[in-house]
Amino acid sequence: MKASSHTARSVARLAAVQALYQMEVSGVGVEAVIREFSEHRFDRAIGPEEGEPLASADEPFFAELVRGVVENQRQIDAGIARRLAEGWRLDRLDATVRAILRSGAFELAHRPDVPVEVAINEYVDLARSFFEGPEPGFVNAALDGLARDVRA
Template identity: 70%
Template structure:
């Protein structure tokens, strides 16, 4: 995979996490949020800088996939949480990261396990300075053991 394609997927993953978070806090539907990102956020200049292009089809697949498989995705993540912890107790951004990562591990066989985990750990690092990136790493590694042979 070429560097521009990798970067476009990285941007798509960030946008998907933002979209999932937005959907949770606003109760907006997947298609509404996908359309908003497509029309108003992708390929826009921000403060005189053009943002890196996003793989919009990959973004839409992640958002639709998490929503369409939410029960399965949440169960895969919840199974690997410490005893007594519930998915609802986790920070909403971390929850969005875990959901997107778990969906990608379960349903995007075209993406290597290490790439999925590394990408979402890096996303966690961009949002958090504390233990969250390590938590994301451990949780997604455990989910990968369950959903990938």
């Protein structure tokens, strides 16, 4: 994969996590959030003084991630729940962590063309961009376990 394609996929993953978070906290529907990102967030300039747009996203990949998580959320959540420590429930996790895990779990289960290591590294990097504590390690362990479950 070319560097620009890799960057576009990374931006799509970040946007998918943001969209899933937004859907959870605001209740907005999947098609509305995809449309909002497509029309108002992708390829927009950073600010009025800056003429450079943000990195382009792989918009079809973004939409596939968001729709896929919503369409398969029950199975995805069950898979994640199996990887949580005893006594922990998915709803006890931070909403951003849930969004990261859900998107990563969907990608691992439904995109066999994406190597396991790539998917896990991308989502751990996303966790690092949001959290400085133990969350990135938790995301790594959970997605590693999920990968063994779905790609065995």
